[in-house]
Amino acid sequence: MQIQYQTKGTCSRQINISVEDGVVTGVEFIGGCNGNLKGISQLVKGMKVEDVIEKLENTKCGSKTTSCPDQLAQALKQAL
DSSP, X not given: OEEEEEOSSSSEEEXXXXXXXXXXXXXXXXXXOHHHHHHHHHHHTTOBHHHHXXXXXXXXXXXXXXXXXXXXXXXXXXXX
16 A cells, blocks of 8 residues: 655655555655654554554654654554
8 A cells, every 4th residue: 555645734745655464664755854754764664554653643843743753653544
């Protein structure tokens, strides 16, 4: 399954996610903090969708009410 998610409230504009059999196989952030988001993408690769949501949901960025990791969790929740 391929997911294209338009982010809200973050520096990144979009997240492209690949999921196979309930496991994240790839994540690409468009925009945002390049190095940090590449690191997050590598860390979640191979994880179950539910585990990624549990670990990243409600992560905040500074005074914002969301973050790129939280937006990744929101995108995955919509795909369930």
